[in-house]
Amino acid sequence: MGQRVLMKGNEAIAEAAIKAGCLFFFGYPITPQNELPEYMSRRMPEVGGTFVQAESEVAAINMVYGAAGAGARVMTSSSSPGISLKQEGISYMAGAELPAVIVNIVRGGPGLGSIQPGQGDYFQSVKGGGHGDYKLVVLAPANLQEAVDLVTEAFDIADQYRNPVLILGDGLLGQMMEPVEFRPLPERVLPPKDWATNGLRNHRGHKNVVNSLVLQAVGLEAHNIHLQAKYARIKEAEQKAELLYCDDAEVVVVAYGSTARIAKTAILALREQGHKVGLLRPISLWPFPENAINTLVSTVNTFLCVEMSAGQMVEDVRLVVNGRRPVQFYGRMGGIVPTPEEIATQILESMGVTNHD
Amino acid sequence: MKGGLSMAQVIFNEERCKGCELCTTVCPVKIVIIQDKYNKRGFRPAGVSDMSKCIACAACARICPDVVITVEK
Amino acid sequence: MTKVFGYPESLTDMPTHYCPGCTHGIIHRLIAEVIDELGIVDKTVGVAPVGCAVLAYNYFTCDMQEAAHGRAPAVATGIKRVIPDGIVFTYQGDGDLASIGCAEIVHAAARGEQITTVFVNNGIYGMTGGQMAPTTLPGDKTSTSPYGRDTVKQGFPIRVSEMLATLDGPAYIARVSVHNVAHIVKAKRAIKKAFEYQVAGKGFTLVEVLSTCPTNWGLTPKESLDKVQREMLPYYPLGEYKDIEAGEKK
Numbered sequence: 001m002g003q004r005v006l007m008k009g010n011e012a013i014a015e016a017a018i019k020a021g022c023l024f025f026f027g028y029p030i031t032p033q034n035e036l037p038e039y040m041s042r043r044m045p046e047v048g049g050t051f052v053q054a055e056s057e058v059a060a061i062n063m064v065y066g067a068a069g070a071g072a073r074v075m076t077s078s079s080s081p082g083i084s085l086k087q088e089g090i091s092y093m094a095g096a097e098l099p100a101v102i103v104n105i106v107r108g109g110p111g112l113g114s115i116q117p118g119q120g121d122y123f124q125s126v127k128g129g130g131h132g133d134y135k136l137v138v139l140a141p142a143n144l145q146e147a148v149d150l151v152t153e154a155f156d157i158a159d160q161y162r163n164p165v166l167i168l169g170d171g172l173l174g175q176m177m178e179p180v181e182f183r184p185l186p187e188r189v190l191p192p193k194d195w196a197t198n199g200l201r202n203h204r205g206h207k208n209v210v211n212s213l214v215l216q217a218v219g220l221e222a223h224n225i226h227l228q229a230k231y232a233r234i235k236e237a238e239q240k241a242e243l244l245y246c247d248d249a250e251v252v253v254v255a256y257g258s259t260a261r262i263a264k265t266a267i268l269a270l271r272e273q274g275h276k277v278g279l280l281r282p283i284s285l286w287p288f289p290e291n292a293i294n295t296l297v298s299t300v301n302t303f304l305c306v307e308m309s310a311g312q313m314v315e316d317v318r319l320v321v322n323g324r325r326p327v328q329f330y331g332r333m334g335g336i337v338p339t340p341e342e343i344a345t346q347i348l349e350s351m352g353v354t355n356h357d
Numbered sequence: 358m359k360g361g362l363s364m365a366q367v368i369f370n371e372e373r374c375k376g377c378e379l380c381t382t383v384c385p386v387k388i389v390i391i392q393d394k395y396n397k398r399g400f401r402p403a404g405v406s407d408m409s410k411c412i413a414c415a416a417c418a419r420i421c422p423d424v425v426i427t428v429e430k
Numbered sequence: 431m432t433k434v435f436g437y438p439e440s441l442t443d444m445p446t447h448y449c450p451g452c453t454h455g456i457i458h459r460l461i462a463e464v465i466d467e468l469g470i471v472d473k474t475v476g477v478a479p480v481g482c483a484v485l486a487y488n489y490f491t492c493d494m495q496e497a498a499h500g501r502a503p504a505v506a507t508g509i510k511r512v513i514p515d516g517i518v519f520t521y522q523g524d525g526d527l528a529s530i531g532c533a534e535i536v537h538a539a540a541r542g543e544q545i546t547t548v549f550v551n552n553g554i555y556g557m558t559g560g561q562m563a564p565t566t567l568p569g570d571k572t573s574t575s576p577y578g579r580d581t582v583k584q585g586f587p588i589r590v591s592e593m594l595a596t597l598d599g600p601a602y603i604a605r606v607s608v609h610n611v612a613h614i615v616k617a618k619r620a621i622k623k624a625f626e627y628q629v630a631g632k633g634f635t636l637v638e639v640l641s642t643c644p645t646n647w648g649l650t651p652k653e654s655l656d657k658v659q660r661e662m663l664p665y666y667p668l669g670e671y672k673d674i675e676a677g678e679k680k
Contacts, residue, residue, distance in 0.1 A: 024511060050511045054504065055537035062501035062534070066508025069495050070475070070516075074508070092498050197493035197509065199516030202472035209487045211496040364431070377451030377651040383611050400450070415435040416611045422448065422455025428435035 004179040009169065010035035010077075012144050012180045013103055014043065016151040017075045019182045022101070023049035024074040026063035028056055028082060031115040032171040033105035036077045057082035061089030061102075068098040069210035071196030073155050077103035079171075080121050081112060083129070090164060091130030094227070095212025099158035101151065102136075103167045105174035108335035116335025117171035117258060122312035125168050126286040133224055135231045137165040137238060138285040140256040144178035149185065150283070156188045161234055162195075168285060170308070172258040172337065234287055241289035242281040243296075245271060249278030251351055252296055254317050255306040256282045259338065263306050266344040277347055285313070293320045303327045304350045306343055308336070365413035365430040367405055373425045374402035380417035380426065386410045389417050438462035440471045440491050447485060451651020453608050453641040454482060457550055458489055460608075460618045461519070464625050465492065474517040475509050477502040481523035482556045500531025503538035506545040517628055519546040525555045528564040528588050535594070535636075542599035542633045546624045549590060552641040553662065560646030564588045567665055572646070587665065591638045595671035601633030603672040607640040609658040613668075620670070632674060640666055 007015065014036050017025070025044060027037035037053060044051040054060035060076045067074040078086060083104045093100060106121045108114030123129075125138045137157050141147035147169060154165040197208045214220040245267065246252055255263045260281040267277045280296065280303075282289045296303075302325060305314035314329045321327050330346040332338045367389075374396060380389045380403050388411060392404040403425065405411065418426035437443075440462035448454045465471050474492040478484060480499035487494035497505040502520035510518040527535050527549050538545065554572055555561040562572040562579060565587050569578045591605040602624055606617035617639055624635035640662045642654035649657060670676065 024508070026508065052507065052511065052541075055533050058501070059504040059507075059534055059537065062498060062504035063508035063511075065497075065501075066477070066495060066505035066510075067512045068508070069505075070509045070512035072512040074512075088498055089501070096496075197475045197495055199473040199475060199493070199513040201493055207491055207493050209494045209496070211487060211494075213484060213496055365434075366431075373445055375450035379451055379651050379655070382652050398445075413434050418435040419611050419614050420456065422450075422452055422459075423446065424437050424441065424455070424459055426435070427433065427437060429431040429433050 002181065004181045006177055006179050007144065008035055008177050009144050009147060009173045009175060010105065011039040012148050013077070013151050013167065013169070014039040016148040016182060017101065017155070018043055018047055018049065020073065020152045020155040022073040022075050022155060023047065024067045024072050025049070026052045026054050026060040026067070026074070026076050028054050028060050028078065030079045030082045032107060032174050033077050033079050033103070035174070036103065057085040058089065061086040064100050065089055065093055065096070065098060068093065068100045069096070069197050071193040071198045075101045075103065077105065079105045079107045080109050080118070083121065083124065087130035090136065091132050091134060092212050093164045094130070094134035094136065095132065096210050097162040098164065098210065099162055100164050101154045101158060101167060102164055103169065106168065106170040114335040115171065117308060117337060118333070118335055119170060119257060119259060119308040120310070120312070120333070121168065122285065122307070122309060125166050126288070126316070134227060135286055137161070137163060137234060138168055139165065139240070140168045140283060140285050141173065142257055142261050142281060144173065144176065144180050147173060148180045148182060153185050156185070156190060157238065159190045160188050161230055163230070168257065170258050238284055239287045239289045239291055240283035241292040242283060243292060244279040244281070246278035246280060246296055248276050250276040250301045251304055251347055252278045252280050252300045253304050253306055253347060254280045254282070254313070256285060256313065259306050259308055262338060262340055263343050265340040266347060269340065270344055270347060275348070275351070282313070288316050288320065290320045293317065297321060297324050300325060302350055304347060305329045306338065306346070307331045308338070309333060365411040365428070366408055367411055367417060368427045368429070369402060369404050370425050371396050371402035371404070372398070373423045374400055375423055376400035376402060377422065378403070379420045379422070383416040383420050385414060385416065386412060438466050440465040442489055442491055444488050446489060448482060449645045451642070451644050451654065452482070453552070454550065456608050456614060457548065457639055457641065458486070460614070460621050461521070461548060462490065463618065464622045467622065468625055468629060470517045470629065473515065474519070475513070477506045477509070477518070477520040479520070479522040479526040481526050483521055483523065483550070484557065486521055500526050500529070501534055502526065503531065503534040503543070503545070503547065507538055507541070507543050510543060510545050514544070517625065519548060519625070521548050522550065523556065524551045524553060524563045524565040528590055539594045539634045539636065540597045540599045542601070544628055544631060545634060546628045547636040548621065549636055549638040550641045551590070551638050551666065552643040554643045554646050556643045556646055560643070565590070567661060589666060591636070591671045594636060599634050600636065600672050601674045602627050602635040602670070604670045605638040605640070605666060605668050607658055607663065607668055609640065609655040
């Protein structure tokens with residue numbers, strides 16, 4: 001601790017997981033996250049952990065289900081098409097209330113898409129992806145230090161709420177190298193895993209069952225009400241966002257992940273020229289940082305959402321803003337990464353747009 | 358034990374029985390029958406017609422899918 | 431009076447939802463007897479499938495996990511890697527194991543995962559109302575092969591035990607039947623051997639149990655057992671297909 005190490009994003013995320021006490025990793029190769037399972041295959045034996053390259057992303061998420069159900073801290077990683085494969089297992093984990101960390105290093109889509117970065121998995125991440133009424137806590141880092149910190153915190157959040165947590169990265173973050181420090185975080189009170197099927201039935205005196213099947217409607221409704229109450233608690237406590245230069249901003253750019261980082265460069269340049277621009281950077285995509293947006297609605301003129309997609313997060317911004325201010329959108333798709341210049345141009349064009357236009 | 362066979366007995370937990378009749382097909386001394394009555398679940402449970410002939414082979418117990426039968430001797 | 435045959439402790443006393451005469455009940459009991467005899471119930475975790483046995487977690491007294499359809503071997507892999515001293519078994523039907531779960535069982539076997547799979551093969555999808563399965567015999571009528579399984583359009587059945595026995599990962603693969611008392615006794619021996627091999631850390635073990643589905647076959651329970659003997663045994667020969675202790679493959 002206290003020492004900064006230059007690491008590639010995929011590897012830094014893996015090391016952060018290990019340092020957070022994750023000793024089980026199940027994954028499958030897919031670009032652009034291959035360095036993560038490869039790193040795990042080297043590191044896990046060194047720390048007495050377990051690495052399994054599963055036969056598919058489907059198998060991997062089910063191994064995660066089993067291991068999480070047995071009480072371990074466990075991770076899997078993949079990229080967009082592989083995360084699609086995991087949706088069944090993720091829904092089962094949410095239903096069975098199993099903690100785990102899932103990493104999505106997003107690439108271009110839909111379908112086989114491309115291997116360049118993208119942000120087209122926002123809907124998949126926060127609106128479901130899998131079937132049923134459930135939510136994942138979704139955390140979106142914008143740099144590698146933040147990725148390391150969020151991965152560390154993700155295991156605690158997962159254990160505290162008995163819920164899977166998704167780290168939404170992208171190909172840029174996965175591949176870039178930055179100095180990172182593996183540092184401890186404020187401690188959370190974590191409940192004991194007395195529900196786990198850990199092979200110690202004699203210590204408890206009763207059997208444990210990990211399950212998401214509730215065939216009677218009355219029982220399943222009660223279970224869903226319980227899950228919704230949990231999600232309400234998470235919404236209260238776990239919203240995360242960064243606000244930059246928002247106090248006097250006329251235009252606030254809303255962006256997350258790598259896009260936010262590029263937007264920040266544009267915003268700093270525009271500020272030098274005297275333009276009143278700010279950045280609202282959601283860090284938790286679920287729970288969506290409604291509180292932060294609501295504090296800005298009364299003071300800004302317009303919001304400009306920038307995403308590497310056809311426009312997904314913008315819908316949530318519009319939902320929260322609820323017509324009180326215009327919400328504009330700029331996006332690039334297909335793995336194209338916007339430049340600071342083009343974002344700056346969009347910001348300038350968005351100025352002066354009011355509700356009367 | 359005095360002479361002859363010991364007191365073998367099979368005990369049928371009639372409320373578990375689903376009347377599948379498999380036990381009636383395997384008894385070597387042919388004493389397992391379906392009774393002319395219904396249990397609470399609406400099945401006609403199996404039973405024994407002549408316990409004195411039971412040899413405690415447990416064939417009926419082994420083929421029963423519902424663990425209806427226990428065997429003692 | 432001594433007890434010759436009693437109720438296994440590893441089975442809960444909950445009456446099962448299985449159809450009258452369904453061999454699931456017999457096979458559950460055999461597994462429970464084996465767990466009792468090996469004294470392992472406290473450290474055993476079973477993985478229930480999707481199929482008629484989806485509620486198996488209600489019938490065993492050990493820890494249980496419910497898996498997604500076909501995924502039990504992957505779930506079992508995750509459990510066993512976390513608790514290597516535990517005993518982990520999966521209980522799967524032919525749709526679960528040989529259709530949607532075919533990759534998972536092949537790879538768990540190939541990796542030599544230290545788990546035991548009890549594969550209940552009745553050549554049909556019972557729970558969902560009698561559809562064709564990968565192990566449905568040619569000519570058999572099911573709700574999705576209403577004219578009888580046509581091997582030209584619907585392919586041939588899969589012989590799982592033979593297929594998995596070609597892999598180096600498994601320690602014990604056997605096919606047994608429960609169509610009469612003598613075979614029930616042999617089936618239990620195979621299941622016990624499979625669990626014993628896991629206790630001894632020998633590798634992946636699987637016992638395929640030829641089973642019935644009276645309801646969807648449209649037969650009485652007794653007629654169903656006869657169908658196993660008459661029609662399934664010739665296509666799915668019984669025997670030990672792999673045994674690392676035996677030196678020679680069958």
